[in-house]
Amino acid sequence: MAATGLISESEAWIDLKDHVAEINKTHLRELLTDTSRCEGMIKEHDGILIDFSRQRATQKTMEKLFSLSKVAKLEEKIKKMFIGEHINSTEDRAVLHVALRAPRTEHIFESGRDVVPDVWEVLDKIKDFSDRVRSGTWVGATGKPLTDVVAIGIGGSFLGPLFVHTALQTEPETAKAARNRKLRFLSNVDPIDVARALNGLKQETTLVVIVSKTFTTAETMLNARTVRSWITSALGSNAVSKHMVAVSTNVKLVKEFGIDPENAFAFWDWVGGRYSVCSAVGVLPLSLQYGFENITKFLEGAWSIDQHFRTAPFENNLPVLLGLLSVWNASFLGCPALAILPYCQALQKLAPHIQQVSMESNGKGVTIDGKVLDYEAGEIDFGEPGTNGQHSFYQLIHQGRVVPCDFIGIIKSQQSVFLRNEIVSNHDELMCNFFAQADALAYGKTPEELRAEGVPDYLIPHKTFTGNRPSLSMLLPTLKPYTVGQLLALYEHRIAVQGFIWGINSFDQWGVELGKVLASRVRTQMNASRTKGKPVQGFNHSTTTLLNRYLKVRGLGLSMTP
Numbered sequence: 001m002a003a004t005g006l007i008s009e010s011e012a013w014i015d016l017k018d019h020v021a022e023i024n025k026t027h028l029r030e031l032l033t034d035t036s037r038c039e040g041m042i043k044e045h046d047g048i049l050i051d052f053s054r055q056r057a058t059q060k061t062m063e064k065l066f067s068l069s070k071v072a073k074l075e076e077k078i079k080k081m082f083i084g085e086h087i088n089s090t091e092d093r094a095v096l097h098v099a100l101r102a103p104r105t106e107h108i109f110e111s112g113r114d115v116v117p118d119v120w121e122v123l124d125k126i127k128d129f130s131d132r133v134r135s136g137t138w139v140g141a142t143g144k145p146l147t148d149v150v151a152i153g154i155g156g157s158f159l160g161p162l163f164v165h166t167a168l169q170t171e172p173e174t175a176k177a178a179r180n181r182k183l184r185f186l187s188n189v190d191p192i193d194v195a196r197a198l199n200g201l202k203q204e205t206t207l208v209v210i211v212s213k214t215f216t217t218a219e220t221m222l223n224a225r226t227v228r229s230w231i232t233s234a235l236g237s238n239a240v241s242k243h244m245v246a247v248s249t250n251v252k253l254v255k256e257f258g259i260d261p262e263n264a265f266a267f268w269d270w271v272g273g274r275y276s277v278c279s280a281v282g283v284l285p286l287s288l289q290y291g292f293e294n295i296t297k298f299l300e301g302a303w304s305i306d307q308h309f310r311t312a313p314f315e316n317n318l319p320v321l322l323g324l325l326s327v328w329n330a331s332f333l334g335c336p337a338l339a340i341l342p343y344c345q346a347l348q349k350l351a352p353h354i355q356q357v358s359m360e361s362n363g364k365g366v367t368i369d370g371k372v373l374d375y376e377a378g379e380i381d382f383g384e385p386g387t388n389g390q391h392s393f394y395q396l397i398h399q400g401r402v403v404p405c406d407f408i409g410i411i412k413s414q415q416s417v418f419l420r421n422e423i424v425s426n427h428d429e430l431m432c433n434f435f436a437q438a439d440a441l442a443y444g445k446t447p448e449e450l451r452a453e454g455v456p457d458y459l460i461p462h463k464t465f466t467g468n469r470p471s472l473s474m475l476l477p478t479l480k481p482y483t484v485g486q487l488l489a490l491y492e493h494r495i496a497v498q499g500f501i502w503g504i505n506s507f508d509q510w511g512v513e514l515g516k517v518l519a520s521r522v523r524t525q526m527n528a529s530r531t532k533g534k535p536v537q538g539f540n541h542s543t544t545t546l547l548n549r550y551l552k553v554r555g556l557g558l559s560m561t562p
């Protein structure tokens with residue numbers, strides 16, 4: 001690599017840049033006729049099949065990407081992650097979310113300490129607690145079983161657990177395990193979210209789980225205080241010990257909040273917030289809802305992919321292949337976005353979760369050693385289950401901008417419906433779209449084809465589809481706890497691969513800090529204006545005008561508990 005140390009100066013990067021011209025001469029229509037190319041781009045591991053053949057890439061592209069991975073020291077970086085090196089150097093932390101799903105027999109060290117026994121100590125505690133709550137041995141202040149759980153948390157302390165909960169809600173076995181129980185999430189500091197989360201719940205049957213790595217996040221702590229006052233207003237202050245528990249790395253603040261440390265479930269600073277769903281952050285609320293045994297299967301699925309990621313040669317390594325191709329799309333083919341399109345309603349919250357994992361991890365402007373990037377890192381992730389997305393934003397991805405797509409399909413649906421007189425089952429109908437969309441994007445429709453169909457000339461430009469739009473297709477056998485775990489780990493590691501190639505630190509998140517500081521200044525002003533009539537001062541013209549307008553309506557924001 002040359003003087004600046006940026007990977008963009010390496011021969012491998014430049015070679016890939018030059019290779020774009022060659023790829024631009026191809027069209028997926030032709031690339032898809034090459035059966036041996038396509039066969040080489042279909043990979044399988046532990047029941048998951050991924051077809052990369054609709055990527056704008058050839059075997060040569062893959063070889064060049066593997067060369068780039070050598071320059072980026074990808075293998076070394078993956079190894080360092082798994083052995084607990086402090087690869088999150090700006091926070092001086094290890095990145096060991098893989099240890100959260102390690103079997104008891106494993107040994108994974110952080111600063112000389114085997115963390116696997118620590119992980120299992122918390123898992124055992126979760127099992128014991130969730131069993132007691134679910135069986136009605138642990139009761140609320142009035143002696144009633146706690147059938148409903150409200151998990152309060154935001155960002156990584158919310159999105160992962162919500163994704164998994166949504167994925168398991170309609171799965172027959174987990175749905176059975178959750179019968180007569182409710183799990184709600186409260187994330188936004190918006191009081192509307194409080195109202196929605198508590199709507200229809202009774203204090204005496206509700207258990208509140210406060211989830212915050214730091215236990216300082218403003219939104220979570222205000223929501224926690226709000227719900228605590230909802231509990232105590234009905235049941236008295238002694239009820240907190242029976243109705244409120246916490247998940248955090250900060251036991252001191254948990255105690256100060258009034259929660260018995262016995263009712264606190266720990267995790268560690270080597271678990272990033274957005275990578276924490278496999279810690280007590282997700283495992284506690286999910287075990288309360290679905291039972292610990294089901295959630296261990298979710299951990300096992302994630303661990304299966306962890307092992308594959310750690311050991312499989314790159315040519316067959318699913319997260320590595322996914323990550324390299326994402327870099328190819330974003331940094332070389334000029335596609336900054338990724339659409340995550342599960343053809344499965346139960347995966348409705350996959351895209352919002354991956355959005356945080358990816359964008360908070362890789363939305364960086366400097367390398368891990370602080371050098372300004374001369375290429376774009378990060379990708380804009382969004383998505384919606386098919387077929388809903390088809391009736392929303394697919395117009396743009398078919399005829400507007402080029403947005404690489406992940407199509408995710410499930411072979412055996414959680415729900416089976418086959419109506420008499422219909423030619424296919426309802427799930428098959430859904431999956432017809434899964435298969436069709438990928439080809440529609442790849443092949444498009446030419447003016448010649450349209451003319452042959454008798455389309456009038458003036459409509460030909462409007463009805464033409466250029467095609468050549470990249471996607472990948474992923475098939476999972478079922479959507480059960482195990483496969484949900486696999487899917488999660490697949491995306492987590494793909495995102496790590498991207499960051500390792502871009503040479504950034506995918507595990508810090510300094511970019512979220514500035515807004516928090518400014519909000520705190522506004523909070524001080526708001527209080528001074530509302531309570532002492534102090535004029536708005538120290539803000540620019542725009543913010544001053546907006547704040548004055550907002551504060552003109554008196555008496556707002558001073559209302560009572562919910």
Ligand code: F6P
Nearest residue numbers: 155156157212213214217273512
């Ligand atoms: O949005 C910033 C962030 O720090 C995320 O990284 C994190 O997931 C979220 O806030 C919540 O943090 P905590 O779990 O400490 O409340």
